[in-house]
Each structure stands twice: as structure tokens, then as C-alpha cells.
Amino acid sequence: MAAIPALPPSPGAAKVAPTSMGNAPSPRETDRPPAPASNQFLQRDRLRKLLQVAKEHHRALILTHDNPDPDAVASACGLAYLLGQCAGLSTTAAYGGIIGRAENKAMLRVLHLPIQPVSRVEHQPRDLVCLVDTQPEVGNYSLSSPEVPQLVIDHHPARPASLLASFHDVGGPAGATSTMVTQYLRAARLVPGPHLATALFYGIKSDTRDLGREYEPADIDCYNWLFPLIDKPALSRIEHPSVPARYFAAYHRAYERARLHGGGEAVVADMGEVYVPEIVPEVAERLVSLEGLRWSLATGSYKGELYLSLRLNDRRVNAGKLVREICAPLGGSAGGHGAMAGARIPLRGRSPELLTNDIFATFLRAFHLRPGPGTPLVPLEP
Numbered sequence: 252m253a254a255i256p257a258l259p260p261s262p263g264a265a266k267v268a269p270t271s272m273g274n275a276p277s278p279r280e281t282d283r284p285p286a287p288a289s290n291q292f293l294q295r296d297r298l299r300k301l302l303q304v305a306k307e308h309h310r311a312l313i314l315t316h317d318n319p320d321p322d323a324v325a326s327a328c329g330l331a332y333l334l335g336q337c338a339g340l341s342t343t344a345a346y347g348g349i350i351g352r353a354e355n356k357a358m359l360r361v362l363h364l365p366i367q368p369v370s371r372v373e374h375q376p377r378d379l380v381c382l383v384d385t386q387p388e389v390g391n392y393s394l395s396s397p398e399v400p401q402l403v404i405d406h407h408p409a410r411p412a413s414l415l416a417s418f419h420d421v422g423g424p425a426g427a428t429s430t431m432v433t434q435y436l437r438a439a440r441l442v443p444g445p446h447l448a449t450a451l452f453y454g455i456k457s458d459t460r461d462l463g464r465e466y467e468p469a470d471i472d473c474y475n476w477l478f479p480l481i482d483k484p485a486l487s488r489i490e491h492p493s494v495p496a497r498y499f500a501a502y503h504r505a506y507e508r509a510r511l512h513g514g515g516e517a518v519v520a521d522m523g524e525v526y527v528p529e530i531v532p533e534v535a536e537r538l539v540s541l542e543g544l545r546w547s548l549a550t551g552s553y554k555g556e557l558y559l560s561l562r563l564n565d566r567r568v569n570a571g572k573l574v575r576e577i578c579a580p581l582g583g584s585a586g587g588h589g590a591m592a593g594a595r596i597p598l599r600g601r602s603p604e605l606l607t608n609d610i611f612a613t614f615l616r617a618f619h620l621r622p623g624p625g626t627p628l629v630p631l632e633p
């Protein structure tokens with residue numbers, strides 16, 4: 252893949268750096284004067300609006316989506332820092348579900364990030380609920396009270412309901428919410444300490460798969476800005492964590508059960524019951540690197556819910572849209588974008604095996620493949 256020129260462009264260079272993703276640049280990038288100046292102006296303007304809303308409040312709860320990934324965790328901590336420093340708010344960052352993936356657990360432990368399970372802080376007084384890396388309509392966050400989040404920052408495609416929030420910055424262009432939060436810190440002339448910088452850096456790095464997927468010039472720009480600020484040995488400890496034996500067992504089972512369809516253009520894996528939900532997207536991610544593959548789909552059940560992850564190598568299909576269309580009628584909440592998407596479907600007494608078989612058949616048909624048993628990815632030894 253061709254490298255994206257880093258911003259800012261040299262004097263006299265094209266106004267808009269073309270992206271190798273083929274994405275149409277947003278109108279604000281094509282506005283004159285050239286990108287850096289107008290971006291800075293727009294960013295400061297957005298920061299002013301954000302702080303205007305924030306300053307009408309005193310205590311903020313900043314919530315991520317359930318089972319948060321590094322991007323969600325870093326964004327929540329970054330926004331907490333911004334609101335505390337620039338708007339004088341007392342802040343609590345929290346998540347629903349669990350943080351189960353070894354890298355993500357290491358991230359919290361190594362960086363001592365100020366984020367906790369929402370069940371522990373839900374009853375604390377607050378007058379502002381913020382949402383990062385997800386949006387109210389998606390429904391994949393845990394809040395038992397009926398409050399509507401009034402401050403929403405998310406790089407996923409904008410949902411109509413988000414526009415009702417007092418402050419919303421949704422849809423990017425950014426490959427990670429951490430990029431958007433970093434832009435706010437920069438606009439506020441705040442320099443994050445090494446731990447927060449490392450978290451934001453890892454958020455961008457992991458959501459864009461090392462700046463190799465669904466990234467934007469803004470991601471590269473913030474990645475480069477953060478790099479001198481990060482704690483490198485800490486990052487290494489996060490990216491190379493030790494894992495429990497169950498991890499290998501889950502992978503073994505996934506590989507053993509994975510079935511190829513359409514002459515190797517698709518692979519589906521029913522992982523059965525999983526010990527952490529995050530292993531489902533991890534396996535889908537691993538499987539999509541199979542040579543010649545168009546898409547991978549993995550499912551696993553955890554505590555009465557079926558988790559599903561789709562990964563695509565095919566840019567003509569929108570993973571987020573497809574997963575929503577298939578999983579919403581099954582009662583699931585779904586999220587995602589171009590090449591990656593996931594859903595969580597309450598089993599409500601349904602058998603995970605049967606539901607998974609139905610889902611596999613539906614996806615195969617959606618990709619114009621014939622449902623059926625397929626062939627094993629790993630041929631059984633004689």
C-alpha cells in the first residue's frame with residue numbers, strides 16, 4: 252500500500268493529501284486556505300464549543316462501549332483529562348462489560364489508567380454523561396439510568412440520534428477516537444503525560460492496525476505528535492503480554508472448527524463458549540489474513556450472549572452495514588464500519604449452535620455463497 256504523505260504538506264504541495272483508501276476528502280479538508288491552517292481553526296472552534304457545553308456542568312461520567320478496546324479506554328481517559336484541565340470538571344471514566352484481552356488488561360495495569368467498571372461508580376452524583384467511541388443509538392454501553400449522553404465523540408459513522416446531543420463530534424474523518432481526542436488536547440495546548448500519551452498512541456495504533464487500515468491523515472499526524480511523548484518500554488510490555496493457557500485452547504478450538512466456503516473466499520468459525528468476549532474479534536482478525544480470503548466471521552458465546560465479528564478484505568462491502576442488517580432483527584446491538592464490525596446478540600434461551608448456524612447461512616447468502624458445511628480450514632489428521 253502506498254504511504255500517505257504526512258501532514259502538513261510542504262509549501263506548494265497539493266492542498267489535500269490523497270489517501271490511498273480512496274475516501275473522498277471531507278469538505279472541511281478541501282476548504283481554502285490549505286489544510287493545516289483551516290484544520291487548526293476548525294479544531295479550536297470545536298474545542299470552544301465542547302468546553303462551552305462542559306462548563307455548564309460540574310461532574311461528568313465518561314462512558315465507553317461495553318468490553319472496551321484500547322481506543323475506547325484511551326479516549327475516555329483523554330477526554331477526562333481535557334475536561335478536568337480546561338473546564339474544571341470532576342470526571343469519572345468508566346466502562347461496562349469486561350476488559351478481557353491480555354493486551355488491554357496490560358494497558359490498564361502498566362499505565363495505571365483512571366478508568367473503572369461502571370457498576371462501581373454508577374450511583375455517584377453527576378450532571379453530565381459523555382460517550383466515547385460509540386453513540387447513543389448503538390446501544391452497546393451500560394447505563395442503568397435513562398439519561399441521554401449530552402457529549403458524544405466517536406469516529407464511527409454518525410447516527411442520527413447523536414445529533415441531538417448538546418455536543419457531538421461523530422464520524423471523523425479519523426481511524427480512531429483517540430485521534431479526535433488528541434486533536435482536542437492539541438487545540439487546548441495540553442501535553443499529555445507519558446501514560447496518557449502511550450494510551451492514546453496505542454489506541455490509534457491498534458484501531459488502525461498499525462496505520463494500515465481505515466486510517467486518515469489525521470491519524471498519522473497525531474501518531475507522530477504523540478510518539479516523542481510515549482513511554483516506549485511500557486508500550487512494549489502492553490503489546491507483548493503473557494496470556495493464560497485458555498487463550499491457546501480457544502485458538503486451538505477456533506482453528507479446529509473453522510470452515511472454508513466458496514473455494515476459500517470465506518472462513519467461518521464457531522468458537523463455542525469463550526472465556527473472554529474479546530477473543531472473538533481477535534480470531535476473526537487472525538483468520539482474515541488467510542491468503543486469498545475475502546471475509547472471515549467468528550462467533551462465540553459468553554454469559555448468555557452471542558458475540559460475532561466480521562472482517563473484510565473486500566472494500567466493496569460495508570461490514571458495519573451488513574452486520575447491522577443481519578443482527579438487528581435477531582435482537583442484537585451492532586457496531587462497526589468499512590472493514591470490521593461486530594455484534595452482540597442476547598441468546599434468550601436460544602441455542603448458540605443453532606443461532607450461529609442460522610447466522611452463518613445468512614452471511615453466506617449475503618455474499619452469494621451457498622450455505623452448507625463447507626470444508627475444514629485445518630484438515631483432520633488421518
Ligand SMILES: [Mn+2]
Pocket residue numbers: 322323384406426427428458
Ligand atoms: Mn475506535
